[in-house]
Amino acid sequence: MESTAHNFLRNTHKALNDRGLQSALKNARRGFVDKRRNAVDALPEFEALRQTAIDIKSHSLLNLDQYLIQFEQQVQASGGQVHWAETPTQATQIVTDLCRSVNAEKITKGKTMVGEEIGLNDALIESGMQPVETDLGEYIIQLAEEPPSHIIAPAVHKSRQQIADLFHEHHAPLGFKQPLEDPQAIVNEARTILRNEYVTADVGITGANLLIAETGSTVLVTNEGNGDLTASLPRMHIVVASIEKVVPTMEDAAVILRLLARSATGQEITAYTTFFTGPRREADLDGPEQFHVVLVDNHRSEMLGNQYRDMLRCIHCGACLNHCPIYSAIGGHAYGWVYPGPMGAVLTPLMAGLKEGSHLPQASTFCGRCEEVCPLSIPLPGLLREHRFQIHAQKISTSQSRWALALWAFVARHPNLYRWLTRIGIGLLSRIAGKHKKFRRLPFASAWTNQRDFPAPQGPTFMSSIRSANAKSDKDS
Amino acid sequence: MKVALFVTCLVDLFRPSVGHATIKLLKQANCDVVVPSGQTCCGQPAYNNGDRVNAQRIARQVIDAFDIYDYVVAPSGSCTGMIKRHYPGLLTDDPQYTARAAQLAERCYELTSFLVDIIGLTIEDVSFNKSVTYHDSCSCQRELNIKTQPRQLLKSIGGLRLNEMQGTEECCGFGGTFCVKYDELSATMVDNKVDNIQQSGADILLAADMGCLMNIAGRLKRRDLPVKVYHIAEVLAGMAKDDGIGGV
Numbered sequence: 180m181e182s183t184a185h186n187f188l189r190n191t192h193k194a195l196n197d198r199g200l201q202s203a204l205k206n207a208r209r210g211f212v213d214k215r216r217n218a219v220d221a222l223p224e225f226e227a228l229r230q231t232a233i234d235i236k237s238h239s240l241l242n243l244d245q246y247l248i249q250f251e252q253q254v255q256a257s258g259g260q261v262h263w264a265e266t267p268t269q270a271t272q273i274v275t276d277l278c279r280s281v282n283a284e285k286i287t288k289g290k291t292m293v294g295e296e297i298g299l300n301d302a303l304i305e306s307g308m309q310p311v312e313t314d315l316g317e318y319i320i321q322l323a324e325e326p327p328s329h330i331i332a333p334a335v336h337k338s339r340q341q342i343a344d345l346f347h348e349h350h351a352p353l354g355f356k357q358p359l360e361d362p363q364a365i366v367n368e369a370r371t372i373l374r375n376e377y378v379t380a381d382v383g384i385t386g387a388n389l390l391i392a393e394t395g396s397t398v399l400v401t402n403e404g405n406g407d408l409t410a411s412l413p414r415m416h417i418v419v420a421s422i423e424k425v426v427p428t429m430e431d432a433a434v435i436l437r438l439l440a441r442s443a444t445g446q447e448i449t450a451y452t453t454f455f456t457g458p459r460r461e462a463d464l465d466g467p468e469q470f471h472v473v474l475v476d477n478h479r480s481e482m483l484g485n486q487y488r489d490m491l492r493c494i495h496c497g498a499c500l501n502h503c504p505i506y507s508a509i510g511g512h513a514y515g516w517v518y519p520g521p522m523g524a525v526l527t528p529l530m531a532g533l534k535e536g537s538h539l540p541q542a543s544t545f546c547g548r549c550e551e552v553c554p555l556s557i558p559l560p561g562l563l564r565e566h567r568f569q570i571h572a573q574k575i576s577t578s579q580s581r582w583a584l585a586l587w588a589f590v591a592r593h594p595n596l597y598r599w600l601t602r603i604g605i606g607l608l609s610r611i612a613g614k615h616k617k618f619r620r621l622p623f624a625s626a627w628t629n630q631r632d633f634p635a636p637q638g639p640t641f642m643s644s645i646r647s648a649n650a651k652s653d654k655d656s
Numbered sequence: 657m658k659v660a661l662f663v664t665c666l667v668d669l670f671r672p673s674v675g676h677a678t679i680k681l682l683k684q685a686n687c688d689v690v691v692p693s694g695q696t697c698c699g700q701p702a703y704n705n706g707d708r709v710n711a712q713r714i715a716r717q718v719i720d721a722f723d724i725y726d727y728v729v730a731p732s733g734s735c736t737g738m739i740k741r742h743y744p745g746l747l748t749d750d751p752q753y754t755a756r757a758a759q760l761a762e763r764c765y766e767l768t769s770f771l772v773d774i775i776g777l778t779i780e781d782v783s784f785n786k787s788v789t790y791h792d793s794c795s796c797q798r799e800l801n802i803k804t805q806p807r808q809l810l811k812s813i814g815g816l817r818l819n820e821m822q823g824t825e826e827c828c829g830f831g832g833t834f835c836v837k838y839d840e841l842s843a844t845m846v847d848n849k850v851d852n853i854q855q856s857g858a859d860i861l862l863a864a865d866m867g868c869l870m871n872i873a874g875r876l877k878r879r880d881l882p883v884k885v886y887h888i889a890e891v892l893a894g895m896a897k898d899d900g901i902g903g904v
Contacts, residue, residue, distance in 0.1 A: 191841055504827045508844045542838050544831025544845075545704065547798035564704065571706030580705070588702050588710035592717060597696045605669050616903025617877050626836035630843035631874030634670060634902035641663050641672035645691050 180298055180326055182531045184515030187538035194509040200336050204510050207335045211501035214445025215552070222441065229554055232438050235431045236492040236555060239423075243483060246392040246425045247474065253395025257457030259470035264297075270475045271302035274384065274417055277471055281415050283308055283381035289399065289406040290314035291386030292330055292495060293421050293475050295517045296530065299384070310384075311376045313405040315369055322349050328511030330518065331443050331497040336510050339365070373405070383409035383467065385455075387420035388439065388494070389432045390472070396456040397472060398432055400439065400449040407453050416455065416467040421475045423491040435494055438554040442496040478530050486565050490525050492555040499549035499559060505542055514539060521549035521559040528566050537575050540566035602643050609636045659687040660725035662718070662739070662764075664732045665697040666866035667887075671901060674866065677893035678731045678767055685775040687727075694721030698735040703742065704832050712750070715743045719756050727774070728764040731889050732865050733796030736766040741799050766796060767889055768864055772805040782894040783814030789821045789858035790888070791849065791872065793865040797825060806864060806888055813891060821856035823848070830871040846875040853883060860900075862888045873902035 183190060194200055219225050239246055251261040262277075264270035278286060286303060288294065288310050300321075303310045312321040316333035320326065322345050327333030334342070343365060347358045350368060359365050385406050389398040397418045399406045410416045426432055440446040459466030482491055500506045500520030511519035516527045516536065524543065528536035540563040549559040570576050590597050612618060612635030621628050638644075659682055663675040675691075682689045699714030718739065722728045730736045740761045747753040771777040790810070796802040810816055829835060829845025836842075849872055853861055861876070861883050863869050873885040884900035 188838075191838070195840055195844055504829070504845050504848075505841060508841055542834070542841065544794065544827050544829060544834050544842075546794040546827035546831070548794075548825075548827070551798055564706075567704065567706035568708050569706070571708075576706065581707075584702060584705055584707050584710070588707065588714065591696045591699070591702075592710075592713055594694050594696050594717075601669055616899060616901075617874070624836070626839045627874070630835075630839050630878070631846070631871065632877040632902055634870050634873050634877075636670045637672055639672070641668040641675040642691075642693075642695075644672055645675075646693075 180295065180301075180517060182516040182527070182535050184527055184531060184536045184539060185534075187513065187515060187542060190513035190515055191509050191542075194513040199338055199341065200510055203336050203338050204507060207332070208501070208507050211445070211497075215442060215498060215501070216445075218441040218445040218447065225438075225441070228434060228438055229556060231434050233492065233555055235426055235434060239426050239431075240483060240488065240491050243422065243425065246427055247422060249392040250390050250395055250425050253393065254457070254470075254472055255395075257395050257470075258460075259395070259457045259472065262471060262473045263476075264473055265476045267297035267475070267477055270297045270419065270473055270477075271299055273473050274299060274419065275302055275306045275308070277415065277417055278303065278308055278382050279306070281381055281469070283415070285376065285380045286310045286382045286384060287313050287376055287380040287409045287413065288317070288383070289385035289401065289409045290317050290333065291384065291419050292327070292517065293386055293419050294384065295327060296421075296477060297419070297475060299419065311373075311380065313373050313376070313403075313409050314401070315366065315403060315405075318369055318373065319345065322346075326512070326517065328519065329497060329500060330495050330520075330522075336512065377408045377412050380409075380413045382415045382417060383411075383413040384417045384419060385410050387418050387424055387472075389435060390420055390425040391427075391429055391432050391454075392425055393428050394454075394456055396454045398436070399453045399455065400436065400451065401453075402444070402446075402450040404451045407451060410453070410455055411465045411467065414467055415469040415471070416458070418455065418470075418472045419475065420472060421477070422479050423493075439494050439496050442498040442552070442554040482529060487525065487529060487562060489557050490522070490529075490562055492557050493522055494555060495522075496554060498552045498554065502548040502552045504544070504546060504548070521563070522557075525559060525562045525566070533566065533569055533573065534575050537566075537570050540564075541570070598640075598642055601640050605636045605640050609638050612636070657687050657727065658690060658725045659727045659729055660690050660692050660722050662695060662698070662722065662728050662730040662735060663691065664730055664735045664866065666870065667731055670870065671866060671887060673895055673898075674731050674887040674889050677887070677889040677895045678729070680893040680895070681767070681771060681777070681889060682729060684779075685771060685777045687775075690725065692721040698738040700734065700738050700832060703738065703746070708746070712746055715746050715757065716750075716753055719743070719753060719760050722764075723756050723760050726763065727770065728760065729767055729770045730764070731767045731887060732867075733766050733793045733800055733802060734865050734867060736764055737795040737799035739764045766800055766802055766864065768806040768809055769800065769802045771892075772808055777809075779809060779812040779892055782812075782892065783816075784891050784894075784896060785815035786860045787817040787819050787858045788860040788862050788891070789819050789853055789856040790824065791821075791828060791853075791861060791863040791868055792824050793863055793868050794827050796864055802864075806862075809892055810862075810888070816891070819856040819858045821852040821858070823852050826852075828868045828872050830867045832867065835871055842871075843875070846871055850875050850879060850881065854881065859883060860891075861885045862891060864888050869901050873900070877902045
């Protein structure tokens with residue numbers, strides 16, 4: 180998708196002034212936070228599980244080449260095929276070629292963020308095929324022609340009324356003329372329409388939450404069961420997954436699944452957890468004739484070897500988004516690219532370019548809640564700071580801000596000069612403030628005073644008052 | 657016990673009474689207090705704006721000025737967090753300073769945590785007959801695991817009633833230069849904080865970090881709300897007598 184991350188300031192302004200968005204965010208926020216809290220509190224071994232998961236992912240990443248090859252061998256042994264894609268273009272080419280090979284017209288899709296990352300829907304449409312999203316949230320935003328605003332709740336920015344209006348607009352021509360109010364009726368209408376799509380689709384594409392090396396299985400969690408219908412009814416099932424999703428064993432996958440649902444939705448386990456292993460076998464009643472896994476790199480093998488490796492532990496639970504004060508204030512679209520929130524602020528500069536995404540790592544107070552709730556304890560603030568080092572080193576920040584920083588640092592490194600300048604500056608400020616303890620406007624600090632009063636200094640600086648007290652006591656003795 | 661006060665740049669420039677209150681508390685705890693003259697700032701503005709080289713230079717300057725003392729105490733979670741949690745990583749490639757950074761990190765404490773965890777100080781004969789609410793700074797809670805210590809100290813203040821606000825663990829939106837670079841976003845965050853303070857019904861807001869305090873006070877005053885704002889050290893030392901940060 181076309182990135183608007185460079186327009187972050189404008190996007191933010193728009194989001195903060197969008198009333199519908201603000202009320203949707205407010206509703207979503209507390210729900211996610213409280214549900215996760217309860218689920219974590221109810222599991223005494225959460226911390227131990229977290230450490231085990233970190234060990235599993237760290238081990239898997241350290242031996243990623245080996246586990247990916249083992250995964251490929253096992254997929255082949257079960258009758259499927261693995262395709263390797265270094266870039267998004269290669270990945271979409273592989274998928275569209277596979278679809279063409281079975282003369283596909285209609286393609287059902289489960290929710291896949293990697294699919295968003297590689298621009299899969301656009302590529303399918305350009306190749307004359309019709310992708311149909313089957314996850315309810317994805318279906319809604321596909322109708323609205325919008326990208327997802329959250330990695331596990333793609334339509335979280337939409338109100339019930341907006342969804343009802345959208346359905347009425349798109350479904351009325353199909354014979355569903357009655358406008359809907361009730362959430363259950365809205366869900367039922369989508370279900371009725373999607374049932375027909377499942378049985379007429381030629382290819383089903385899903386993502387994967389995990390890949391298991393020892394069995395060649397791909398794991399998918401959903402709460403709607405749409406993934407299973409997408410995968411098992413069409414003739415061909417294509418799984419699109421990024422390379423860091425592989426773990427060695429079933430047991431390892433189970434550990435991560437226990438953390439994933441609790442961290443994401445506060446569930447102990449999602450309603451559907453499916454292990455797909457190869458195409459339909461002889462005795463199977465259902466299942467696709469062909470099973471393909473497209474492994475997408477897209478800069479991940481670079482990350483494996485640089486300071487951002489910890490980011491590859493991410494299991495895409497969305498807890499960092501749900502607990503982020505920035506995400507809570509502006510929602511996902513303002514981030515401007517596929518991944519929002521703290522994980523997106525780390526990934527966007529790596530995948531869409533540091534210059535393009537340079538606002539995202541800077542728009543953080545380093546409050547640290549993301550790292551605190553991350554089930555894999557990814558040091559997100561540290562990774563954002565790492566981006567800031569790069570932004571400074573590559574001179575992507577404005578020259579004005581770099582000069583100001585250099586000047587400040589020079590003064591801070593010379594205590595006597597610092598003392599002298601601050602004594603004069605603070606003396607001046609406190610004299611101007613006089614009896615008023617605050618400034619409503621300050622010419623050189625308008626970004627502060629646009630939003631808040633500026634508390635005036637109390638009087639002479641602490642260091643000068645200490646010095647005069649010391650001088651006085653020296654004189655007295 | 658020789659304790660060096662790292663007063664922090666914001667206290668030095670905007671709220672010297674917090675420095676004096678800190679000295680008073682440390683003296684009550686029988687510490688021999690020293691204020692090293694080589695101090696300016698902990699280097700966070702450079703560190704958090706991507707200027708690693710200047711952050712390293714300032715870190716070395718702080719280590720040079722402070723590492724001869726038994727303890728270093730700062731009336732700020734954020735500056736303490738910088739010294740304690742970030743200096744060692746910042747200087748891992750500098751063999752002359754690696755060990756010294758680690759030692760300083762071990763001996764450096766945020767004020768309330770020093771008074772409770774190291775000294776075990778009980779405050780006597782201080783009263784403050786007000787209802788207060790306490791904002792936990794991100795650095796205190798999440799970098800230093802400080803949450804109970806300030807509350808324990810506040811309990812020994814006569815007449816003081818603590819009304820906990822909702823979302824006390826949420827960021828106030830200061831974040832150093834963040835609050836001016838992304839001022840609209842920051843204003844939304846501080847507004848949430850101010851709403852929570854208002855709903856707590858408290859007359860007074862306390863915290864242990866000047867950055868948060870100046871930000872929240874500034875927004876409270878802009879919204880013409882009568883809540884007074886002090887650093888916790890001022891209340892603990894019985895020195896919260898003026899109109900507070902930003903006046904009334």
